[in-house]
Amino acid sequence: MPAALKTSVRVRFAPSPTGYPHLGNIRTALFNWLFARHNNGKFILRIEDTDIARKVEGAVEIILQSLRWLRLDWDEGPYFQSQRLPFYRDTANRLIEEDHAYLCYCSSERLQAMRREQMKRKQPPKYDRRCRNLTQQERSKLEAIGSKPVVRFKTPLSGKTTFLDSIRGSITFQNNTLDDFVLLKSDGYPTYHLANIVDDHLMAISHVLRADEWLSSTPRHILLYQALNWQPPQFAHLPMILGPDKAKLSKRHGATSINAYQEQGYLPQAMINFLTLLGWSLDDRTELLSQDELIQHFSLERIGKTGAIFNKEKLDWMNGVYLRKLDPQEYIRQATPFLERDLPPSVKRPLNASYVNQVMPLIQERAKTLAEVPQLADFFFRDKLSYSTEMLLGKDMDTQTATQILQETLQKLQPTEIWDAESLESILRPLSTELNLSTRKFFGLLRIAITGRTAAPPLFQTMAILGKGKSLKRLREALQRL
RNA sequence: GGCGCAUUCGUCUAGGGGUUGAGGACACCUCCCUCUCAAGGAGGAGAUCACCGGUUCGAAUCCGGUAUGCGCUACCA
Numbered sequence: 001m002p003a004a005l006k007t008s009v010r011v012r013f014a015p016s017p018t019g020y021p022h023l024g025n026i027r028t029a030l031f032n033w034l035f036a037r038h039n040n041g042k043f044i045l046r047i048e049d050t051d052i053a054r055k056v057e058g059a060v061e062i063i064l065q066s067l068r069w070l071r072l073d074w075d076e077g078p079y080f081q082s083q084r085l086p087f088y089r090d091t092a093n094r095l096i097e098e099d100h101a102y103l104c105y106c107s108s109e110r111l112q113a114m115r116r117e118q119m120k121r122k123q124p125p126k127y128d129r130r131c132r133n134l135t136q137q138e139r140s141k142l143e144a145i146g147s148k149p150v151v152r153f154k155t156p157l158s159g160k161t162t163f164l165d166s167i168r169g170s171i172t173f174q175n176n177t178l179d180d181f182v183l184l185k186s187d188g189y190p191t192y193h194l195a196n197i198v199d200d201h202l203m204a205i206s207h208v209l210r211a212d213e214w215l216s217s218t219p220r221h222i223l224l225y226q227a228l229n230w231q232p233p234q235f236a237h238l239p240m241i242l243g244p245d246k247a248k249l250s251k252r253h254g255a256t257s258i259n260a261y262q263e264q265g266y267l268p269q270a271m272i273n274f275l276t277l278l279g280w281s282l283d284d285r286t287e288l289l290s291q292d293e294l295i296q297h298f299s300l301e302r303i304g305k306t307g308a309i310f311n312k313e314k315l316d317w318m319n320g321v322y323l324r325k326l327d328p329q330e331y332i333r334q335a336t337p338f339l340e341r342d343l344p345p346s347v348k349r350p351l352n353a354s355y356v357n358q359v360m361p362l363i364q365e366r367a368k369t370l371a372e373v374p375q376l377a378d379f380f381f382r383d384k385l386s387y388s389t390e391m392l393l394g395k396d397m398d399t400q401t402a403t404q405i406l407q408e409t410l411q412k413l414q415p416t417e418i419w420d421a422e423s424l425e426s427i428l429r430p431l432s433t434e435l436n437l438s439t440r441k442f443f444g445l446l447r448i449a450i451t452g453r454t455a456a457p458p459l460f461q462t463m464a465i466l467g468k469g470k471s472l473k474r475l476r477e478a479l480q481r482l
Numbered sequence: 483g484g485c486g487c488a489u490u491c492g493u494c495u496a497g498g499g500g501u502u503g504a505g506g507a508c509a510c511c512u513c514c515c516u517c518u519c520a521a522g523g524a525g526g527a528g529a530u531c532a533c534c535g536g537u538u539c540g541a542a543u544c545c546g547g548u549a550u551g552c553g554c555u556a557c558c559a
Contacts, residue, residue: 108557123483211553
């Protein structure tokens with residue numbers, strides 16, 4: 001390997017297309033990407049599709065789409081392991097030739113029965129190495145019966161394997177606690193262990209940043225590198241992202257697929273910021289960092305060791321911060337598809353752009369996700385409001401008073417020519433004194449008449465945008481309800 | 483069962499022998515602003531730093547043990 005290549009940072013994200021990527025997968029991708037960009041290295045994408053049975057149709061496309069959404073651009077790939085089978089087969093053969101691996105003819109039935117028996121006796125379930133020292137004659141006999149062999153690694157029976165993890169320090173395993181794991185399956189496909197180290201070597205990967213769940217397999221990988229006389233990469237095992245039950249994130253934790261967050265109206269920059277802080281920190285106070293700042297400051301040293309429970313409330317808060325920071329025009333651009341998608345079907349499509357432009361600034365500081373926008377802005381668009389008379393009257397107002405208030409308001413507003421927030425305020429505020437009503441009560445009543453809710457954007461601005469016709473119509477409708 | 487890793491407010495975390503009677507953020511509570519909501523501002527509550535020993539003048543910080551949690555223990559990744 002050329003010296004220049006050795007010192008350059010080359011990392012990879014190597015998902016298996018067995019499902020949609022969840023937060024944990026994406027966080028691993030993100031840390032690899034940040035590490036590559038920080039060090040001016042390369043970020044490589046590799047699809048580990050070596051399990052035909054568990055392969056999920058369309059998963060690869062979703063993975064790519066998720067990375068694009070988060071703007072985690074890759075420099076090489078995607079490589080597909082299913083298209084690189086000869087590399088693994090050749091390596092397995094070399095291992096057999098050099099007496100580091102052997103063919104195993106044991107049936108999965110026998111293996112299973114053996115494991116069950118071992119478990120029952122409270123023994124560690126391990127392959128019993130029956131085929132490790134087969135003679136040529138015995139092998140021929142088994143092949144004659146039609147047994148399809150797998151290739152197993154000849155794990156050293158004694159000694160220990162030690163490696164230095166960038167995050168966890170020195171870690172040692174006794175070799176006799178490992179068993180002879182499978183390298184090549186009987187269908188000719190490699191297992192993760194083989195494919196992974198062959199590709200990491202061939203692709204000159206300098207650092208392997210992967211989830212903590214791989215820590216226990218690392219001695220196997222080190223042993224493989226040693227057997228092949230290859231230089232292993234630097235390993236760094238990332239703390240995992242946990243579900244609320246503290247268990248490894250999985251399907252049963254609900255909407256964990258990353259594209260679900262896109263659909264729920266989270267911003268990629270908020271996701272990036274939040275995910276990075278799940279396991280990494282800059283200092284004792286910085287919470288908000290842009291993608292550039294993240295790249296600038298990211299380092300392995302500041303990655304924590306403990307698994308992090310995903311805290312949705314904080315994500316919501318952070319997404320709200322990013323939403324509010326958005327340039328108003330950009331906000332509208334982002335929110336419009338959600339309005340088109342989620343506003344009631346009765347609202348005419350396509351939406352009136354200039355009207356949306358007026359409404360959105362009132363919503364921008366109130367939504368934590370873009371998916372909330374249609375809900376919050378709903379009454380600006382729909383024709384019929386739905387609320388009860390009880391709601392209109394509130395706790396302590398009788399029908400008569402309410403009727404009088406609405407009538408007076410209509411009377412005052414009818415002749416008004418200039419219909420903007422300021423004029424409306426200058427008319428309605430004095431009216432509340434005139435009626436001897438607190439602004440809280442008075443505006444509260446009008447708010448429900450105008451918006452159908454108790455919590456909404458400021459009244460006068462809302463009425464201004466709604467326009468005179470619609471506003472008066474709603475006041476009249478309220479009157480009719482009483 | 484075996485092996486490995488981890489353990490600081492409910493959650494994410496800072497802090498890596500004395501400046502810490504442990505700092506920040508989310509969530510929560512109170513008050514201010516205010517036509518409601520949101521945003522913003524000011525406060526508050528919340529952690530015997532898992533436990534037990536040891537080293538040290540001094541330990542959240544170093545060492546050992548225990549407990550608990552998690553991960554791995556497949557012809558899955």
